[in-house]
Every structure is written in structure tokens, then in C-alpha cells.
Amino acid sequence: QQQVKQSPQSLIVQKGGISIINCAYENTAFDYFPWYQQFPGKGPALLIAIRPDVSEKKEGRFTISFNKSAKQFSLHIMDSQPGDSATYFCAALGGSNYKLTFGKGTLLTVNP
Amino acid sequence: EAGVVQSPRYKIIEKKQPVAFWCNPISGHNTLYWYLQNLGQGPELLIRYENEEAVDDSQLPKDRFSAERLKGVDSTLKIQPAELGDSAVYLCASSQAGVTADTQYFGPGTRLTVL
Numbered sequence: 001q002q003q004v005k006q007s008p009q010s011l012i013v014q015k016g017g018i019s020i021i022n023c024a025y026e027n028t029a030f031d032y033f034p035w036y037q038q039f040p041g042k043g044p045a046l047l048i049a050i051r052p053d054v055s056e057k058k059e060g061r062f063t064i065s066f067n068k069s070a071k072q073f074s075l076h077i078m079d080s081q082p083g084d085s086a087t088y089f090c091a092a093l094g095g096s097n098y099k100l101t102f103g104k105g106t107l108l109t110v111n112p
Numbered sequence: 113e114a115g116v117v118q119s120p121r122y123k124i125i126e127k128k129q130p131v132a133f134w135c136n137p138i139s140g141h142n143t144l145y146w147y148l149q150n151l152g153q154g155p156e157l158l159i160r161y162e163n164e165e166a167v168d169d170s171q172l173p174k175d176r177f178s179a180e181r182l183k184g185v186d187s188t189l190k191i192q193p194a195e196l197g198d199s200a201v202y203l204c205a206s207s208q209a210g211v212t213a214d215t216q217y218f219g220p221g222t223r224l225t226v227l
Binding site for chain 2: 006032034036041042043044045046049089091093097099100102103104105
């Protein structure tokens with residue numbers, strides 16, 4: 001059972017464009033929703049995170065939009081740069097065993 | 113502040129051989145995690161430690177995998193014997209206790225290739 005579904009699997013954006021990655025979850029006990037960025041050969045690094053008591057969180061060019069009723073959340077990367085090219089994972093934390101459940105990842109390529 | 117340290121970074125072994133991975137978490141982080149990351153997939157939790165106690169090892173294949181966290185700091189993950197399907201990246205992560213406990217910091221991982 002895949003508890004966090006992420007789309008698209010891959011995304012190509014032009015420099016300066018907006019990158020949008022979507023995730024949907026099933027377990028209403030989740031109460032923390034981070035996004036991780038991973039470069040080849042590196043471990044995932046926390047990018048931004050949100051809790052379900054707010055609908056949006058912005059940090060620089062990165063914004064999370066959260067829709068609790070739809071059980072969906074998304075990452076928006078404004079003014080995308082080639083250096084943003086990486087794999088992005090959404091995740092959700094909570095539930096009876098309180099473990100971090102990841103989506104399958106989105107490979108973002110930003111063309112110069 | 114030093115991040116999570118893992119070694120070795122790469123390991124190539126033949127099937128049926130044993131292998132061990134080492135992790136040193138961020139100083140002061142009480143919680144330590146081992147994850148498995150297959151190619152093109154998100155990390156999957158293998159085991160979680162609170163100090164030296166394994167509080168969630170439900171996803172650890174205990175017939176061949178073992179882990180320990182002596183003294184509640186460093187940790188070792190072992191596979192014996194390794195199988196071809198164990199080829200993956202093994203990630204270690206750590207987090208603090210308290211209000212920032214939800215933020216997990218990952219190490220660079222150990223890429224295991226089983227031939």
C-alpha cells in the first residue's frame with residue numbers, strides 16, 4: 001500500500017519557469033509533511049516542511065501548498081534554476097508507528 | 113556543525129559475503145534511523161533507535177540483517193549473508209528530541225553492490 005503518491009515522475013522546466021510537484025496521502029494521522037531534495041551521490045536534504053494547521057508555507061523560491069480536505073500537498077519552485085536540477089521527494093510523518101513515508105520521487109531537470 | 117557521517121561510501125561484495133555499514137549521527141541527536149533506498153525510489157525505513165533502544169525494527173529483515181547502537185551514539189548495520197537483491201543505497205539519518213524531532217538529517221549513504 002503506497003501511502004504517499006507523488007507526480008510527475010519526471011519534469012523538465014526552462015530556466016526561470018515554475019516547477020510544480022504534487023503529492024497525495026491517505027493516512028489522516030500524518031501531521032508533518034516535508035520535502036527533500038537529493039542530488040546524485042548525496043543523501044536527501046530537507047528543503048521545506050509544513051504542518052496541516054496552515055495552508056501555505058513559503059521559504060525563498062520554494063512554496064508548499066497544503067489542502068487538508070483533499071489530502072494533497074504540492075511544492076512550487078519559482079524562478080527555477082539549473083542548480084535546482086535534482087530529485088525531489090515528498091514525505092509524510094505520523095500514524096501509529098510515527099515513521100517517515102516517502103513518495104517515489106520526481107526527477108527535475110531545469111534547462112538553461 | 114558536522115553532518116551525519118557514514119562509511120564506507122561504496123562497497124562491492126560477492127553474494128553470500130557479510131558486509132557492515134557504520135554511521136555517526138549529528139552530535140546530540142538521540143534518534144537514529146537506517147533507511148534503504150533502491151534506485152529510483154524513496155527511502156524506506158529499516159530501523160529506528162531512540163538512544164540505544166531499537167523502537168521500530170518492524171521493516172528489518174531479521175533473518176539476514178542486524179543492527180546495533182552501542183552507547184547510544186554510533187550505529188552499525190550488518191547484512192549476513194548478502195544477496196543480489198540487497199544492492200541499494202543504505203542511508204543513515206538522525207534527529208533531535210523535542211520540538212525539532214520531526215526533522216531528519218541524512219548522511220550521504222553507502223552504495224552497496226552485490227555481485
